[in-house]
Amino acid sequence: MRPFTYERAASPAAAIAAVTATPGAKFIAGGTNLLDLMKFEIETPTHLVDVRSLPLATIEDTEEGGLRIGALVTNTDLASHPRVKRDYGVLSRAIVAGATGQLRNKASVGGNLLQRNRCPYFYNTAVPCNKREPGSGCSAIGGVSRSLAVIGTSELCIAQNPGDMAVALRVLDARIEAMNAAGKTRTIPIAEFFRLPDFTPAVEFALRPGELITAVTLPPPIGGSHHYHKVRDRASYAFAIVSVAAVLHEDGTGRVAFGGVAPRPWRVERAEAELPQGSEAVVAAAFDGAKPTQDNAFKIPLAERALALVIAEGRG
Amino acid sequence: MQFTTPAGRNPIDQLKVVGKPVTRVDGPLKVTGNARYAYERHEVVPNQAYGWILGATIAKGRIIQIDTAAAEAEPGVLKVLTTLDRDPVPPGFRATVHLFGGAEIQHYHQAIALVVAESFEQARAAAHLIAVEYETAHGRFDLAAEASGAKPIADRDSPDSPIVDRVGDFDAAFAEAPVTLDESYATPDQSHAMMEPHATIAAWADGTLTVWTSAQMIGWHREDLAHMLGLDKEDIRVESPFIGGGFGSKLLLRVDALLAALGSKATGRPVKVALQRPLIINNGTRRAGTMQRIRLGATRDGRLTAISHHSLNGNLPGGFAEAAVAPTRLLYGTPNRDLALKLAILDLPEGNDMRAPGEASGLMALEIAMDEMAEKLGLDPVEFRIRNDTQVDPAKPERPFSERHLIECLRTGAERFGWSRRNPSPGAVRDGKWLVGLGMAAAYRGNLVTPSKARIRLERDGRLTVETDMTDIGTGSYTILAQTAAEMMGCPLGSVKLALGDSAYPASSGSGGQWGANNSTAGLYAACVKLREAVAARLGFNAEDAAFADGMVTSGNRSVPLAEAAKDGPLTGEDGIEYGDLDKRYAQGTFAAHFVEVGVDSFTREVRVRRMLAVCDAGRVLNPITARSQVIGGMTMGVGAALMEGLAVDRRFGYFVNNDLGGYEVPVHADIPHQEVIFLDYPDDKSSPMKAKGIGELGLCGVGAAVANAVYNATGIRVRDYPVTVDKHLAEAPQRA
Numbered sequence A: 001m002r003p004f005t006y007e008r009a010a011s012p013a014a015a016i017a018a019v020t021a022t023p024g025a026k027f028i029a030g031g032t033n034l035l036d037l038m039k040f041e042i043e044t045p046t047h048l049v050d051v052r053s054l055p056l057a058t059i060e061d062t063e064e065g066g067l068r069i070g071a072l073v074t075n076t077d078l079a080s081h082p083r084v085k086r087d088y089g090v091l092s093r094a095i096v097a098g099a100t101g102q103l104r105n106k107a108s109v110g111g112n113l114l115q116r117n118r119c120p121y122f123y124n125t126a127v128p129c130n131k132r133e134p135g136s137g138c139s140a141i142g143g144v145s146r147s148l149a150v151i152g153t154s155e156l157c158i159a160q161n162p163g164d165m166a167v168a169l170r171v172l173d174a175r176i177e178a179m180n181a182a183g184k185t186r187t188i189p190i191a192e193f194f195r196l197p198d199f200t201p202a203v204e205f206a207l208r209p210g211e212l213i214t215a216v217t218l219p220p221p222i223g224g225s226h227h228y229h230k231v232r233d234r235a236s237y238a239f240a241i242v243s244v245a246a247v248l249h250e251d252g253t254g255r256v257a258f259g260g261v262a263p264r265p266w267r268v269e270r271a272e273a274e275l276p277q278g279s280e281a282v283v284a285a286a287f288d289g290a291k292p293t294q295d296n297a298f299k300i301p302l303a304e305r306a307l308a309l310v311i312a313e314g315r316g
Numbered sequence B: 001m002q003f004t005t006p007a008g009r010n011p012i013d014q015l016k017v018v019g020k021p022v023t024r025v026d027g028p029l030k031v032t033g034n035a036r037y038a039y040e041r042h043e044v045v046p047n048q049a050y051g052w053i054l055g056a057t058i059a060k061g062r063i064i065q066i067d068t069a070a071a072e073a074e075p076g077v078l079k080v081l082t083t084l085d086r087d088p089v090p091p092g093f094r095a096t097v098h099l100f101g102g103a104e105i106q107h108y109h110q111a112i113a114l115v116v117a118e119s120f121e122q123a124r125a126a127a128h129l130i131a132v133e134y135e136t137a138h139g140r141f142d143l144a145a146e147a148s149g150a151k152p153i154a155d156r157d158s159p160d161s162p163i164v165d166r167v168g169d170f171d172a173a174f175a176e177a178p179v180t181l182d183e184s185y186a187t188p189d190q191s192h193a194m195m196e197p198h199a200t201i202a203a204w205a206d207g208t209l210t211v212w213t214s215a216q217m218i219g220w221h222r223e224d225l226a227h228m229l230g231l232d233k234e235d236i237r238v239e240s241p242f243i244g245g246g247f248g249s250k251l252l253l254r255v256d257a258l259l260a261a262l263g264s265k266a267t268g269r270p271v272k273v274a275l276q277r278p279l280i281i282n283n284g285t286r287r288a289g290t291m292q293r294i295r296l297g298a299t300r301d302g303r304l305t306a307i308s309h310h311s312l313n314g315n316l317p318g319g320f321a322e323a324a325v326a327p328t329r330l331l332y333g334t335p336n337r338d339l340a341l342k343l344a345i346l347d348l349p350e351g352n353d354m355r356a357p358g359e360a361s362g363l364m365a366l367e368i369a370m371d372e373m374a375e376k377l378g379l380d381p382v383e384f385r386i387r388n389d390t391q392v393d394p395a396k397p398e399r400p401f402s403e404r405h406l407i408e409c410l411r412t413g414a415e416r417f418g419w420s421r422r423n424p425s426p427g428a429v430r431d432g433k434w435l436v437g438l439g440m441a442a443a444y445r446g447n448l449v450t451p452s453k454a455r456i457r458l459e460r461d462g463r464l465t466v467e468t469d470m471t472d473i474g475t476g477s478y479t480i481l482a483q484t485a486a487e488m489m490g491c492p493l494g495s496v497k498l499a500l501g502d503s504a505y506p507a508s509s510g511s512g513g514q515w516g517a518n519n520s521t522a523g524l525y526a527a528c529v530k531l532r533e534a535v536a537a538r539l540g541f542n543a544e545d546a547a548f549a550d551g552m553v554t555s556g557n558r559s560v561p562l563a564e565a566a567k568d569g570p571l572t573g574e575d576g577i578e579y580g581d582l583d584k585r586y587a588q589g590t591f592a593a594h595f596v597e598v599g600v601d602s603f604t605r606e607v608r609v610r611r612m613l614a615v616c617d618a619g620r621v622l623n624p625i626t627a628r629s630q631v632i633g634g635m636t637m638g639v640g641a642a643l644m645e646g647l648a649v650d651r652r653f654g655y656f657v658n659n660d661l662g663g664y665e666v667p668v669h670a671d672i673p674h675q676e677v678i679f680l681d682y683p684d685d686k687s688s689p690m691k692a693k694g695i696g697e698l699g700l701c702g703v704g705a706a707v708a709n710a711v712y713n714a715t716g717i718r719v720r721d722y723p724v725t726v727d728k729h730l731a732e733a734p735q736r737a
Ligand SMILES: Cc1cc2nc3c(=O)[nH]c(=O)nc-3n(C[C@H](O)[C@H](O)[C@H](O)COP(=O)(O)OP(=O)(O)OC[C@H]3O[C@@H](n4cnc5c(N)ncnc54)[C@H](O)[C@@H]3O)c2cc1C
Pocket: A026, A027, A028, A029, A030, A031, A032, A033, A034, A035, A036, A051, A071, A072, A097, A098, A099, A100, A103, A106, A107, A108, A109, A110, A111, A112, A113, A114, A115, A162, A163, A164, A165, A211, A212, A213, A214, A237, A238, A239, A240, B662
């Protein structure tokens, strides 16, 4: 960990100003991801602006009947919020499938969205990694890649997005509110929030430098039965090999997104339209064009089975 | 005390304290945070500086140069030591790598520098600034690829076993057998994954060295340090009173202690050093992965006529072979056998001991093979094992087992577990989306006897102080030693004070190979016999007929408080146990039957263990609570081995990529269901005066196979390559059930 300076921001505007003014500055919320990365010197911020005392920790109803979730709401509070449990069950389930109670007590909504990937080579600063050091190469290609992405990858990076919450947010068509140095707030649809690696794997999010996530909004509830199934090598406290977030309606239609398989929560609307035809049709369309490695090709049939399980659950 | 003939009746047999379910005497210290582990011993010496180890980032080759200038210029940095500053230290006991010194790199994350600084953060940050130039050499990292060059090798821990261990005529018997099995199995490299990292604080004073460390074997650590530092061992003190798990990783001296000592010498400050988790995995030792082939031949009525077990693993040059064939020597009676180990050269971190070395890996294969064979024979797997029990060493029929009640383990377990309700057709039982299966395995682990010494003092106030360098690695040594002293001296448990894990005390067996409990208590037993003699002499009793009970010493109708004996000054008994040839004349082993029920998700093939039972035959149980903890810990580790644990090697860079506890997964609470443990109580009078045997490793042996067999029974899919993960299962089961 490199030496750094620290301040606690008094307002969102002050926080943004501080990060914009200092080269190499970063926000810190729960710190559960950032501090680990700093210890490995994968992240080397010069200055940390602590946003935890900003007034962004409330969950409010929106005028349209949706929900506005402050960026600093903890994962625990979000998952246990009565309206989330009632109207957005997929979100609640996805969150509690992640990490542990202690981590969820610390982790914030904003930080969770921005958590970085879990490719094993990303964590070893002695080996090439295009995400860590653009242009150095990708060690995962030709290496141990069982946990990595099968689709949406590029020749430069095959890391998957490891998050659970984001998969549910994708199914719910959440929008991310971000404020910039000019005090302007824009909203980014979650479909556009996570960037595919293409030629710039180090650029992971649609957030611009200095932008602060202030909230995540959910449209009004869409009903249906809500499911999140996470497959992993042990029963808890592990990242997904494959996860499925789904909202299913009685007529057989619904929405579905996959986690652990792509650099972003993987939702393909055209594939989703196949839901009435069953899991095989959905997965065939969703993973059309997939480029798995030998180690992780099993994720595609596994995704199909996980979806079949969720559909069976939905039928009761 | 020489133990050369079977134990007769002795004071331990009263079982007033020994054998009772006593909770841990060190429990309150642990739960209040007052049991200090090596890295937290802030109080032992002032002015501690922090060391951070830099590991090599190539797996094989040489260092051309190391530039430490930038690191040395960092604030707070006191000293940077590099491997180029000195000649390689000689390898330690039972080890082949040199821990530090010289330009040669033998494996990834070999220690190449130590930064000592005022703070931990300063040391770590400075270490990142060290620039190293390497010359990389070709390394061998793929066991399968090196298999063809592998050489037969003796079992380090069974030097009397022939390199190729043949009894009868295996080839002929196998050719003639009406029912045969020939299958291959693989176990992965594993990490001990103990909670507490390797850690040491070292301080010098007047040419003598003290290390506060985390060691299973005080004596081995002290001798290795002396050897590596060129000191007399009398000038080294090793203290390790509390240890947060070891599982074999802390049997041998590791680089934390060596570098703490060198760093302290170089700076004139006490220095503390811990191994970072990635270094525990890539710089420490591993349980070497194996490729095993098993051939069985049997008569139609299920008698094994031929057994062949070959195991291959890889290690650094000079390293040892994982003795996976060890259990096959003694578990089943077969007239014809063929057992062999082969070793390939791999430039990976050294393969060395991990809990139940040999047996754990061997049984993971052998006990699947037995399940497969039972199915071929149309026999129940429990019955098949019963039919092939032996009461003598199969290679030396004149050598009986001291005690062996495997059949009773199997029968008791089958009855308790409801084995008769198992449907022998795989994939036949459903519970909603779950495919349900039952599996079992037999287990064997040797009982090792080894000398152990202790001292016990009767203080003026009638309390007792026990001193021995025995360690408690979380197993309960404090508790069973207290029970032994209380039983022998007729005192309440609360009057026994224990001082353990210090080289200033008499040398014990230490903890490892499941030998700790029996041998260390036997050593204390010997010391107590001496103290009883001293007390009797002081009080004017005849030691032979004096009874020690309820704080009184009694003979005939005279009864005197024990404390009387020490009213003019403490009395000491010091002795140790030494063994004759009872372990040569009798095969001494521990036995178990493991039963497991699993549910397998019919969609995703995720496995959930639902119930587990172990029935153990392991001599006298000194304390059913601590013994049970050992067994359920072993069963948990067995679930890990079966379902998730495995180090993934990058075959280009030569290192284990899942080198933290996020990537190297061990079971969490949610993976472990209700576990039941039954002990058959058969004191073994040939093992020691305690009549106890090992338990700590038996709990792991066989569990992995029992889980794998249950998965097979649930699904009809046989995965022979551990761990049994969804991807391997799916590869075998393209269709959904
Ligand atoms: C052991 C372990 C296991 C885990 N398991 C899982 C799991 O199974 N599933 C899962 O989904 N996650 C898992 N996680 C990840 C966890 O969810 C994240 O670490 C957590 O959500 C991050 O939130 P935080 O508030 O602590 O973020 P921080 O670490 O504080 O910040 C993360 C990043 O977000 C930036 N940031 C934070 N807030 C804002 C904001 N408001 N605006 C702009 N930028 C911001 C920071 O600058 C930083 O770059 C695990 C983490 C650990 C350590």
